Amino acid sequence: MMPDPFERRALAVMAGMVLLMLASSYVGTVVLGQDLGGTDAKVEGLAADSAGRSGGVVLDLEAEFGEYGEPAAFTLAGVVSGFLTGLLWPRAFHGGGNVA
Amino acid sequence: MHISDGILPPIWAAAWYLVAAFFLAACVRRVRNRTEDDPGYTATLGLMGAAVFVISVWHIPVAVTGSSSHPIGTPMSAVVVGPFATTLLSSIALFLHMFLAHGGVTTLGANTVSMGVAGGFVGYGAYRSAGLMGASPFASGAAAGLAGSLATYMTTALILAAALHPGELLRFWAIFSMGFVPTQLPLSVAEAVSTGAVVRYVAHHRPELLGRFFPGGEPVDA
Numbered sequence: 001m002m003p004d005p006f007e008r009r010a011l012a013v014m015a016g017m018v019l020l021m022l023a024s025s026y027v028g029t030v031v032l033g034q035d036l037g038g039t040d041a042k043v044e045g046l047a048a049d050s051a052g053r054s055g056g057v058v059l060d061l062e063a064e065f066g067e068y069g070e071p072a073a074f075t076l077a078g079v080v081s082g083f084l085t086g087l088l089w090p091r092a093f094h095g096g097g098n099v100a
Numbered sequence: 101m102h103i104s105d106g107i108l109p110p111i112w113a114a115a116w117y118l119v120a121a122f123f124l125a126a127c128v129r130r131v132r133n134r135t136e137d138d139p140g141y142t143a144t145l146g147l148m149g150a151a152v153f154v155i156s157v158w159h160i161p162v163a164v165t166g167s168s169s170h171p172i173g174t175p176m177s178a179v180v181v182g183p184f185a186t187t188l189l190s191s192i193a194l195f196l197h198m199f200l201a202h203g204g205v206t207t208l209g210a211n212t213v214s215m216g217v218a219g220g221f222v223g224y225g226a227y228r229s230a231g232l233m234g235a236s237p238f239a240s241g242a243a244a245g246l247a248g249s250l251a252t253y254m255t256t257a258l259i260l261a262a263a264l265h266p267g268e269l270l271r272f273w274a275i276f277s278m279g280f281v282p283t284q285l286p287l288s289v290a291e292a293v294s295t296g297a298v299v300r301y302v303a304h305h306r307p308e309l310l311g312r313f314f315p316g317g318e319p320v321d322a
Contacts (some may be wrong), residue, residue: 028163036161039169045281051264055104058198081154087148093305
C-alpha cells in the first residue's frame, strides 16, 4: 500500500530529523571528541555543587539495567509515544470532533 | 528543566508543589468543562500529551557546544489545547519522566511550574500577542515556541537560584541561565520553527482550534 501525501511528508520529516541528529552526533563525538552530555544535568550539577547538595533519580537505569538501560528505555518510550502521536494526529486534525 | 530529587531543600520543594497544585486545580476544572463541551477534545489532548512526553525527553545533540538538550513541546500544546490543559499534560509527562531518570518526586512541582506553567503560559501569551499584532499563524507559533522554551529554562534557573542561593538571587540566576543558553538557544530556535510549522498546519486543517486570532477560527476558552 502506497503512503498518502500526509504520510509521505511525515516520513520525510522523520528522515530529515534523524539525519540531522546523526550528523550532529557524528560531528560532536567523532570529529570534536565531545561527550554531548545533557545540559540539564550539567547545570544542575553546577548548582548542586555550589550549594553543597547532591541530586538523585527515582530509577537509575544505568545501574539497574546496564550501559544500554537508558538508551533502551528512551527508545521504548519514544516508540510508544510516537505510535500514539501518529495514531491520534489524523483523528485530531483530519477526522473532526467525534473521535473520542 | 528536569531538576532531580535532593537538589531543592524541602521547604522550596513544598512551595513549588503548592504553586503547581494551584494551577493544576484550575487546569482540571477547565479540562473537564471543555471535554464535556467537545468530546473530540479528548483525542487532541491525548495527541498533545504523547507529543509533549516524547518531545521533552528528546535529547538533541548540539555539536558546537559539546552537550545535548531537549525542546519542551508545551508552547505547541498551549496553542492547540490551551495553557491550562498543557500544565496538566506536562505534570503527567513529568511524572512518567521520573522513570526515565529525569526529574524526581520532590521536584515534580517545581518542574511542572517551569515546563508547564512558564512554558505553556508564556508561549501562549507570545502566540496571542503576535496574533493580535497581525502576525501569520507560522510567525505566531514561532513566537510561542521561542518564548516558551526560553521561559522554561529561565524559570528553572530562577528556581535553582532562589532555592540554593537566595541571598545572591540575581547573580546565580544569571550564572545558571548562562549555563543553559549556549545549548538551549539553538534548540529554542528549532522549537520556534517546528511550533510555527505545526500551528500553520493546524490553521489549515482545524482553524477552530486556534481561536479568534486567525481567519476561520472561532472563540475558544483557553
